[in-house]
Amino acid sequence: MSSNFALSRSLRRTGSFPSARTVRIVILGQAAVGKTALAVRFITKRFIGEYDPTLETIYRHEVTIGGDAVIFEILDTAGQEEDALMVEEKIKWGDGFIIVYSVTDRCSFDEVMRLCFLVNHIHTAGGRRSCAEPPPMLIVANKKDLEFDRMVSTEDGESLSRGLKLPLHEVSVRDGWEETAGVFHALYADVIQQMDSSPPSFRRRAVSRLMDKIPRIHSNSALASTGRSFSFSSFRDLLPD
């Protein structure tokens, strides 16, 4: 009986079934901290030196984690001030959040606290008392390879992490795929834990059609034309087998 249950559970979550879990991740942070590099590194395992400044993109990427089929939808935000309503829609859309700063950019570090409060406020305000639990979030301190240009110490990062009670991952997206993947896997675990412990009615899916305007890139299907321009010649060439 229990083995049948385990089998059906694992079958339900394989790629052969449409019921793979979808986890929506929003990457926030100031411009040029490495948000696009982080997402593309995770999906393609490659580091590409230059990107056009991000407009907005949702990357859709299917992976298996711990035997479970998972569809990541990763929103790579623009890192610039914009319409408050749109910011709110994006934050409502997400199940989990990665707040990125660069250790070479003090301003980007100073922005982390505001972004965390914004995410928490949008997810817990508005009379949705039953949804008062803050969403899973973690902080990424990127570009640790640029030691000579460092403006934010590891201790500063750890102190912020303790103050906000959020995990900190100090990484170099340029130098390491494992630690980049570790960011997404850690957040995935937190998101799944929260999804499984919250009744479905509390899940965050209240999103308007504004989100449909954001171009999508599917990592494991032929790339549709997105209207986006990338500095690298063909994103498809970089996708994993």
Ligand SMILES: Nc1nc2c(ncn2[C@@H]2O[C@H](COP(=O)(O)OP(=O)(O)OP(=O)(O)O)[C@@H](O)[C@H]2O)c(=O)[nH]1
């Ligand atoms: N040395 C180093 N450079 C990095 C790293 N991650 C990203 N970069 C570089 O930082 C620059 C900005 O990276 P992006 O990924 O475009 O940053 P972004 O946050 O998406 O920027 P916006 O789209 O403008 O919001 C690029 O030149 C990247 O190559 C890293 O870990 N180390």
